[in-house]
Amino acid sequence: MADYHFVYKDVEGASTxxxxxxxKLGNLPPKPPAFKPPPFEPAPDPDSACKDKSxxxxxxxxxxxxxxxxxxDDRFLEEYRKKRLAEMRQAAKVSKYGSVMQISGSDFVRExxxxxxxxxxxxxxxxxxxxxxxxxxxxxxxxxxxxxATKFVKIISTDCIPNYPDRNxxxxxxxxxxxxxxxxxxxxxxxxxxxxxGVALVxxxxxxxxxxxxxxxxxxxxxxxxxxxxxxxxxxxxxHEDRDDGGSSSD
Numbered sequence: 001m002a003d004y005h006f007v008y009k010d011v012e013g014a015s016t017x018x019x020x021x022x023x024k025l026g027n028l029p030p031k032p033p034a035f036k037p038p039p040f041e042p043a044p045d046p047d048s049a050c051k052d053k054s055x056x057x058x059x060x061x062x063x064x065x066x067x068x069x070x071x072x073d074d075r076f077l078e079e080y081r082k083k084r085l086a087e088m089r090q091a092a093k094v095s096k097y098g099s100v101m102q103i104s105g106s107d108f109v110r111e112x113x114x115x116x117x118x119x120x121x122x123x124x125x126x127x128x129x130x131x132x133x134x135x136x137x138x139x140x141x142x143x144x145x146x147x148x149a150t151k152f153v154k155i156i157s158t159d160c161i162p163n164y165p166d167r168n169x170x171x172x173x174x175x176x177x178x179x180x181x182x183x184x185x186x187x188x189x190x191x192x193x194x195x196x197x198g199v200a201l202v203x204x205x206x207x208x209x210x211x212x213x214x215x216x217x218x219x220x221x222x223x224x225x226x227x228x229x230x231x232x233x234x235x236x237x238x239x240h241e242d243r244d245d246g247g248s249s250s251d
Contacts, residue, residue, distance in 0.1 A: 098148035100124070100141050105159040112153065117177045120150050120209045125157040125164065125171040132187045133170040135194050142196040143203075149211035174209055181207055 126133035174182040
């Protein structure tokens with residue numbers, strides 16, 4: 001004989017009057033809330049976002065370059081984009097240097113002659129075992145830290161110029177835009193005493209060779225030169241004072 005008993009299952013969340021009575025009596029658990037889907041929210045559209053300075057600050061260098069044609073109608077944002085892009089490129093350039101890099105003869109064209117046109121390159125021709133070379137190298141290492149946007153490299157003299165005379169060591173070559181702008185042969189080129197301040201002053205005599213990474217216009221480059229001159233004068237004054245104090249104590 002067929003079994004006509006079955007369990008009736010209502011629509012999920014629905015309730016009968018009998019169930020409601022049983023819940024009031026505490027015989028059934030509370031009725032679960034009916035299912036409600038979350039409200040629909042469209043995905044954010046990057047093109048509809050508010051475009052301001054903070055929006056540009058979040059962009060990478062590549063993204064800023066891609067925005068060149070998108071901000072033509074907003075002069076302020078376009079000018080800020082250019083400024084931000086210049087700052088990022090300057091920061092990237094500064095991070096490349098900051099020390100005296102050893103190069104070989106095969107590296108010279110790539111590292112010196114083909115350096116970016118806005119980068120000054122100071123090349124030290126040297127040999128190991130020459131005290132004069134070590135003294136000038138120490139000065140350049142200090143300047144490389146102070147002026148990280150200037151590229152400092154060192155190369156064994158005969159790797160750069162075959163048969164280069166040892167009597168001319170150390171020699172400094174200053175390059176810009178692939179051409180030699182200045183050369184200094186021998187330690188005497190930097191005064192009676194070779195100091196970082198004296199070397200910096202000589203390098204900046206005619207061209208803005210030293211760059212601290214903040215020099216993006218003529219005014220800031222002049223500030224760097226004034227700082228070089230000030231530090232040189234302070235060094236000379238300090239040395240004279242120390243010499244006078246030493247002479248007084250010996251008397």
